[in-house]
Amino acid sequence: MKKTRVKLGNRSYEIRICRDRIGLLGKAIKQLEIGSDAVIITNPSIKKFFGARVKRSLLSAGFNVRFETVPDSEKAKSEKHCIRLLNNISRSDGLGRRVFIVALGGGVIGDLAGFVASIYKRGVPYVQVPTTLLAQVDSSIGGKVAIDLNIGKNLAGSFYQPRLVYSDISFLKKLPEKALVSGLAEVIKYGIIKSPALFSFIRSDLKKILRRCPGTLERVVYKCGSIKARVVEKDELDNKDTRIILNFGHTVGHAIETAAGYGKAYDHGQAIALGMLAASFISMKLSLLAKADYLKIKALIKDSGLPTVLKGVSVKDIMLAQGHDKKFICGKNRFVLPVRIGKTVIKEDIPESLIRESIKSLLWT
Ligand SMILES: NC(=O)c1ccc[n+]([C@@H]2O[C@H](COP(=O)([O-])OP(=O)(O)OC[C@H]3O[C@@H](n4cnc5c(N)ncnc54)[C@H](O)[C@@H]3O)[C@@H](O)[C@H]2O)c1
Ligand SMILES: [Zn+2]
The missing domain is CATH 3.40.50.1970 (Rossmann fold)
Incomplete structure (x- = not known):
């Protein structure tokens, strides 16, 4: 225990x-x-x-x-x-x-x-x-x-x-395979936002995670739970710009979920995986994230069995859904962007054209 x-x-x-x-x-x-x-x-x-x-x-x-x-x-x-x-x-x-x-x-x-x-x-x-x-x-x-x-x-x-x-x-x-993999998206999220060690561990022990090796899963759940606990302690009510890092991948991710009709084309983790890729793409385009890190993120998402290519939802519908998202405060958007594995920054007012481009990038194989 x-x-x-x-x-x-x-x-x-x-x-x-x-x-x-x-x-x-x-x-x-x-x-x-x-x-x-x-x-x-x-x-x-x-x-x-x-x-x-x-x-x-x-x-x-x-x-x-x-x-x-x-x-x-x-x-x-x-x-x-x-x-x-x-x-x-x-x-x-x-x-x-x-x-x-x-x-x-x-x-x-x-x-x-x-x-x-x-x-x-x-x-x-x-x-x-x-x-x-x-x-x-x-x-x-x-x-x-x-x-x-x-x-x-x-x-x-x-x-x-x-x-x-x-x-x-x-x-x-x-747990059905799909739900396990969906949860892995949030696990990868913790690695990207807070812990290079967790990110490396997921990479090295991915097979054991997917085989549900209890000791490996226990370690993953403990590490992620501890990261989330520390973040929540600093910003219980999500109003101090700390807890917002947990939203990495969720701005575009939630819009994909909404546009796709909850749970129909994508479940939460799958949508968040695509959202993390979109945010990482924006970060790379703003020269905040090295291309090598973007590719590492993409590779881990893919190896985990999560989607890296958007299918069955239009870019237009995702952009529309974005307008209703809580994270687009007062017409201003806010993105959590990775600057390297384990560290993020918050950026406001990302141009709509760049958000659109990031979603379009998800259409590439
Ligand atoms: N409150 C938060 O901070 C927060 C954070 C992330 C996600 N969420 C929410 O979580 C929801 C998604 O949760 P989820 O991915 O766990 O999906 P879910 O609750 O729908 O569960 C996925 C599926 O697995 C089945 N299931 C659950 N446990 C099982 C088990 N042990 N064995 C076999 N089947 C099992 C469920 O019946 C369901 O069909 C979304 O509504 C999302 O908004 C909330
Ligand atoms: Zn989530």
């Missing part, structure tokens, strides 16, 4: 990274003294894989346990499912009960369940039990919780920190 802590005063919490320790989840939550009734928010397939073990663990720690399921897709991060969950939770909540929420799933479940926890009765405690690589290294940490609106992703949300992040590597055994 590896541990790191997100230090945020009275909102501090532990990130636990373990292997085959689902049975100890109940005990870990018990120590937090956060309530009596666990509502596990998950989807049917995750419930089928892990629901019984998680339930048993919580029951044996003395909790009342019930499940709330939502459909298995980004569609679950919607007003409809959010309100349905709130109503269902309130119906079974009663005098003398202290409800807390367990988010059992990937980033979709984590974002939705965390958002529900943040608004039910103006906030009840929740625990993140991430089951995808992306959720273990990224979305479960840092308290950004949200649902999507028709016009764009994550537009209704809040900052609401979990009380514990419990990442069991054994969850990843059943």
Whole structure:
């Protein structure tokens, strides 16, 4: 078991990274003294894989346990499912009960369940039990919780920190190949923005990561979790120009996701991989990033099985979607640009023509 802590005063919490320790989840939550009734928010397939073990663990720690399921897709991060969950939770909540929420799933479940926890009765405690690589290294940490609106992703949300992040590597055994590779995009992101050592490690141990060697994955999840924890500690509310580095690749990436229709042509990690390439291209064109580093980034993305070529979405639609993005503040755009592996700068007002050129560069093989 590896541990790191997100230090945020009275909102501090532990990130636990373990292997085959689902049975100890109940005990870990018990120590937090956060309530009596666990509502596990998950989807049917995750419930089928892990629901019984998680339930048993919580029951044996003395909790009342019930499940709330939502459909298995980004569609679950919607007003409809959010309100349905709130109503269902309130119906079974009663005098003398202290409800807390367990988010059992990937980033979709984590974002939705965390958002529900943040608004039910103006906030009840929740625990993140991430089951995808992306959720273990990224979305479960840092308290950004949200649902999507028709016009764009994550537009209704809040900052609401979990009380514990419990990442069991054994969850990843059943993860579809595509989802594993999608999570790798965020892992590569951490290497590019903060850690040349992580970047080299991914390059050298890529086969072991793709084969899901537990020791290698544990190391990766721990390293990424620690990087994210340190960034979040410095800028919990994303208003000090620190946390923004986590958005590397997400400006164009989110626009690709929106233009493609969430999850249809590209999932989050695939879109972010293309977004990282676009941002690296801009950086290279501005003479901030050496071509050799751009090519290293491109090669690692490709070797990981992530896309490096844009298909099935038009440049025009991506540019249009960009206009709605939160990161285009007050008409000004802001990009996180790598200057070398492990270091980035923030640049505002990148000319529209250069953004367009960077997206067009994704059409090349
Ligand atoms: N809050 C944040 O800081 C943050 C950061 C990054 C991404 N996100 C959000 O995360 C979401 C994407 O998350 P994701 O990539 O985890 O996708 P996801 O939650 O949709 O999960 C991917 C698929 O894997 C399945 N699955 C999950 N765990 C499994 C397991 N262990 N075995 C087998 N199947 C499993 C899910 O049912 C789903 O079909 C997006 O909505 C994105 O906006 C949030
Ligand atoms: Zn992301």
